[in-house]
Amino acid sequence: MDNGGSGGSDELKITGADADTAVTELNQDSQLNLVRDQNTGKVTMADKSKIDYNTLTCEDQALYNIIEDTSKTVNLSTTQDMVRTNSAGKIQPFILGHYNGQNATDSFQEVNMIQAQNLEANGGQTAGTTVRHEIFEGASALSIVNTPVTTQTPNFVPPAFTANVYNQAHLQAVRMDSNFKLSNLGGNQVYYQQKPPTLWFNFNLNANASTPGDPGWFVLQK
Numbered sequence: 001m002d003n004g005g006s007g008g009s010d011e012l013k014i015t016g017a018d019a020d021t022a023v024t025e026l027n028q029d030s031q032l033n034l035v036r037d038q039n040t041g042k043v044t045m046a047d048k049s050k051i052d053y054n055t056l057t058c059e060d061q062a063l064y065n066i067i068e069d070t071s072k073t074v075n076l077s078t079t080q081d082m083v084r085t086n087s088a089g090k091i092q093p094f095i096l097g098h099y100n101g102q103n104a105t106d107s108f109q110e111v112n113m114i115q116a117q118n119l120e121a122n123g124g125q126t127a128g129t130t131v132r133h134e135i136f137e138g139a140s141a142l143s144i145v146n147t148p149v150t151t152q153t154p155n156f157v158p159p160a161f162t163a164n165v166y167n168q169a170h171l172q173a174v175r176m177d178s179n180f181k182l183s184n185l186g187g188n189q190v191y192y193q194q195k196p197p198t199l200w201f202n203f204n205l206n207a208n209a210s211t212p213g214d215p216g217w218f219v220l221q222k
Contacts, residue, residue: 011070012063012135013041016078018113022131025116029128029179030060032067043067059132059177066139072146074138076109076131082199082221083192093192093199095220096182097134099166102145107138115220119201122218125181133180136173141165143172190220198222 014022014036023036023043033046044067045051053064066074081094096115100108111134116127144165174180182188189202191209200212201220208214 011072012043012067012074012076014043014076014078015041017080018078021113021117022076022078022111025113025127026063026131027128029126029132030063031056032060032063034063034067059179062136062139062176063132066135071105072142073106074109074135074142075106076111076134076138079110079112080114081112082197091192093190095190095199096130097137099134099137099141099169102138102141102165104145105142107141109134109138112221115199118218118220122201124203125179129177129179129181132177133173136176137166137169140169140172140176144168191217196222 019036019041023034026032027034032051034043035046036043045064051064053061056064079094083091084094086092094110094112096112096119098110100110102108111131113127113131116130119125119130120127187205189205189207189209191200191202191212192198193200193212198212198219199221200217202212202217204216207216211217
């Protein structure tokens, strides 16, 4: 891990209706005392001079590095969407967070704080962990697209192939956070009930999706 201020090359902006909630949840898991500018969304540390970088957790050190440098920006927007319509016109559930791509200087992520808090309330990872994962994923995507191809893994596909960047960024973000417990959403079960609109979640991949009211199912959002 890099020393304070000499790590990554990103800053952090959190926007949307639940942006302050996202910062509050980050602070529940952090020693950084994060604050957010209400006009720009930029997140900084309120008492930076009092922080001993060497005593921070690895997760806080990573957040510190992302916040400190300013040549690249992780843009995290909060959403309350339960479903999205894809390019084929099909409705798909929105589950916790989403990667929306990047260019050389900015990455774009989303997080649903309603779902993040309900996941925590029902025994899952903390809401702060869910927010942190989206931030780490965005920072990882920026690192990947700015790394010379010659230093990438042998099977690396150039950054224009967004799906390949996402896969690598997601796995890197998982490795950055020991508290992240949803490394593979395919290991869980999600059920979207259309009437009334309700998104159900079950930690058991083999749960019966036709009966979401059974034990083990809980409402992720309604």
